[in-house]
Structure formats: structure tokens, C-alpha cells
Amino acid sequence: MRGTVPAGVQHVTPVLMYHSVSSVPQGPMRHLAVPPRLLGEQLQALAGAGYRLVGLTELLDLLAAGDTRPTVGVTFDDGYADFLTAGVPALDAAGARATLYASVGHLGMPAEWLGRWAPDFGRLLTWDELADVSAAGVEIGSHSTYHHPLDVLPPAQLRAEIRDSRDELQQRLQLPVPSFAYPHGYHGRRVRALVADAGHDNATEVGRRLYRSGDDVYAIPRLQPTCDHSGADLLALVRSGEGRLVPAVKRVLQPGWRLARKAARAAGRDLT
8 A cells, every 4th residue: 555654663743734824813713724924934944943844645655665854744624715825835935745635516615614604714726726736736635525524424425425526636637636634534434444445545634643653544643733823833733742632532522422413414414
């Protein structure tokens, strides 16, 4: 399998999860946006400290080759239009590469899953803009078709969400799409198996911890920089992670939360 780390090699690597490159008003979704100037500060701080900044699949390939240079994986979820106008220039200025995960069923439209906060983030990239992002050297990954929480979907809809999004990205962009990101971070054994069966080589969750080379490549954890992190704050984050308590608590609570979301979906509501 592409990106598999050699047996016996233990390596700890931070992977970052960004969303919008913008400023949004105070509110529960503000942590999903990092203003362009601050993104530049964060990336420059990492590059200045000697970190190589790469996309997710490139990161796994480097680890598989035994490369031990300090490296940070950089990813962006959803595919907001501001990534092309503000994210790509910030990456270029820092000599960084990245992976962008797109939800193909929403391209060119607002991120409807954000509910009443969607207007704060503007629209998502169009197909033409997504092609421009790819031409700029950014890896394009799949974020499913309609950004549903995958672990509560019925089997047929789940398969379609995973397979159709990758197929459409590959057909339209004429590029391989090895990487997948779980919408809202939700997944389970059944979801991971279908992501692998669809032809993806890796997948990312939220996780809020550092990636260790023995971790499942279909559940790669990520750290989340926010608009409250200075460049120095982000350096501290990638060196130590977010601690193990929060991920451990979330793993304990996950089965009950999944049952609650299944019940809500059956009643015509989504708890994301």
C-alpha cells in the first residue's frame, strides 16, 4: 500500500487541519476560519523553525521512504473559495504544499452543513477554481459528495458518498485522488473499509493529536490551528500536540453519540 511506513520505524508527525482562510464574526464557528495574514504568520513560523510543509499523501510517501526530516502535513477541509485567493498565496510565500479536501456536491455553493453560519464563510470553490488550485500544486482529496456524517448513513448512500465523489474528482481533474477526509470527522470500521475499497490510500479524521507512524492510515489524526493561535502558539502545538485527555474522552463517548445521531437522522434531523 502506498504510504505505508516500514515496520519497526516509529515517527511522530503533526498534521494540521484548516478550513476557511478568512475572518468571521464571533460565534461558535469562528474556529473554522484563520485570517490570511495569520495563516501566513503560522506557516512562516513553522518554515522558519525548520519544518518542511507538505500535503498529506506526500507526507506519507516521505515517511514510507524513511525520511526523518521534521515535516508537518498541511490540509484544508471543505474547499472555500478563499483558499484560491488567500490560501494559495500564503502557501507559496512559505514554500509550503498542502492537501485540499473538496465536497463535490456543494462546489460553487455555500457550505450548507454550516446552517445559519454558512453566509459567514462565503461560497465554495467552483470546478474551474478547483482545477486552478490543483494546477498550483495542491493535492486535491475527497471530502465526500454532500458532507454528511458518514457513520450514520445507510449502506447504499454511504457507498455513493465515498465512491462517487472520488470518481467525479478524478474524471473532471484527470488526476489520481488517493486521499479522503471524513466529513465532521466521523467514521467507524465500516466507513474506513469502504474508503479503502473505493481506492483511497489514506484518510484523515480530526483526532486532535499527533500522528504516529503505527497509526491507521485511514484514521490519521490532525491538530487544528485557529484564529487564536499565533505563529509561536502553533509551534508549541505541533511540538506537543493537544494532549491525550480530550481524544480519550471523545473515544469513550463516541458510541453513545453515534446512536444519538442515528436517532436524530431517522427523525429527519442532523446532529453534526
